[in-house]
Amino acid sequence: MPSAAAVFHRPELARKLVQQILQVGVGSAAGSGVFLSAPRRTGKSTFVREDLRPAFEAEGALVVYVDLWANPPADPGDAIVQAIRSALQGQDGVLLRLAKSAGLSKFSVGGAMQFDLDRVGLGATVSLSEALVALSDEIAAMIVLVVDEAQHAMTSDAGVAALFALKAARDELNSSRHHGLRVVCTGSNRDKLAMLRNSKEQAFFGAPMVNFPLLGRDFIDWFCARIDLPFPLDAAQVWPLFAAVGCQPELLGAAGDHFRFDFELDPAAGPQQFAEEVRRLAAEMVEVQRKDIHSLTPIQLAVLRVMAASGNTYAPFETATMGRYRLAMQLAGLPADEVKADVPGVQQALIALQEKKLVWRAARGMYALEEQSTVDLLRAEGLLAGLD
Template identity: 55%
Template sequence: MSQKTFYRRRALAARLTKLITQEAVGSAVASGVFLTAPRRTGKSTFAREDLRPALEEAGALVLYADLWKDLTKEPGAVIVETVREAIGRDEKLISRLAIAPGLEAVSVGRVNFNVNKIGLGKEIGLTKAFEALSDETKKLIVLIIDETQHAITTDEGVAALFALKAARDELNSSKHYGLRIVCIGSNQSKLATLRNSSDEAFFGASMVQLPMLDKDFIDWYCKGLDLPHDLDPSDVFQLFQESGCRPDLLSAAADDIRFDFTVGPKAIVVRLAELVRAHAEALNANLRTVIHSLTPIQSAVIRVMGSKGEGFAPFESSTMELYAKAIANAGIATSEPKVEEPDVQLALMALQEKKLVWKTSRGVYAIEERLTVDVLRKDGLLDDLV
């Protein structure tokens, strides 16, 4: 695609590059760097088009694993394949690893695993692979993992993260050239599960909230729209903020205008606002359809999850009472019904299948997207559930 297709955030990329690659006393970046921003607000584009080139210009070898690209693939396998591809591009490395000895089973944090099963084959673990890559290239390696939270939904994904921790610790020793792991995600609470406890793979890693696209982006965007009538960037920026700072909503509305030959130049400004709001409402409408199609127990579970937030514990007695209260408040029962644990378990499984709920391999549940909580609250479905 043309360079003009992307809005460049070079200053932000340069600042993050300096922070990621630095070795300042007291810096926690060697433990990992977590970058978070809401979904569909441009964080992946920034990582690919700005951060990766900036890191490469700074002399780093950058590997990029997108766990969102193909959800049918095991997250741990995607990470391993990314390293395998980097190794496969260098014949010297392949020859070198072909004679590498196998590694033993190890214990890191709360997980016991055999690194040979997490690596590039029967006898090559991730640590050995990264060692060879580091020593051959003599460069700092930066592994960017997009939508990292998917890795902790499976046992293999968790094992891969702990294998990465082992590789990170080895490469950041004085023997090699360093390894930085940059984890990107759309949900800060999910990412935090990887760093908030001493028995997690990235305990103590830095958490960074990526700035949202700003007025400069809208100025650039309006100049490149090529519509029959110029738009006032101030008006468009207000609309952009109103719609959650999501560029795809602006683009969808602009395309609707381009292919509507009945819209006159003077009506474009008003029509753009109508279309952006319509597309935003359509997203909410689809979600509302799913929510209002839930069974009573499924509805009760997700409503209680929305009201409890990070404090949600699915099978505590107080939570079980709230499920019953939610069903009664919905007018489905004349009195608070008794809710059993198997009912809740089945409801949680169904909500996972509907992509409303997310679960880690340790059995921690959370609502998949913040938008779901916003819709529940706006529709009054969280009232009286405290």
């Protein structure tokens, strides 16, 4: 775990977010949930853990945190249920309330017989809404549920069910009889995250979507002052470099590790070589993705291109979309007798793209690109020309 000195804190941003989330103004939809979107590897999860959560707690809120990407093979619905069960542990008064609501006549806190938290869950004796209501009434405080990489909930039926259970809890807890529930969802892909709130059929329809601010010049000042290298770094030179590679702090850290133990390096050449290493690492990441794309079959590449060009309006099997697949293959120079797109072929292409981690599928048959950076790469390669 990083030490406190190794974490760049953003207390003012956390304070502003907490104020807007907890104090919902007239006409605001923030009480329905708040969605924070930022590209992967730009410091979002670190901020949530190190700054946003403590800021909520400083205001007296109980924070329930779950990272749906911490264990990708696990069902996201189970992860949400387990996070709520963990929040109930040690709350004897809550457990007593839940035992009574479950119809248990015998219950002793700390005794041989305990309330089994397995009774809390989706389709269980005690619903998530009932559990959160009991918790809210017992602690007499706002509950904030933070779901990191929330879009992953849509990859399973249990995950979708958990979101609707949270909606029911939100509606009840935000009534005048209780102390309130705020649901904060973060995600690394705006299109995926938008699926949770763009449709009336979704649990958090209409909830505000916020572009999470990327790390700025103050982070670079902090980084350059603290990195332990055989040569100094000038923040004025590192800042445009950082912005050019997508504001990804991991790239700066990896470049620093490359030079940290090079005791024979000429300090005068260090800053220039550091910049070259950052660019090399960024280019290496892009090249891996480029190789994946150029290894695709014609129909797989056509599906990927059309999906990238369509954005959140992508409908994989519509007649018009089928025509765009064929157009993509024609634009790629495929001979006319080889241009073919049908439903079975597209289905197989989508499966292959998922296996290659280029495409993501929600439980209800909606698709999106796994990484938003794929759009930028396809556009840079000229593969979206004529399809936008």
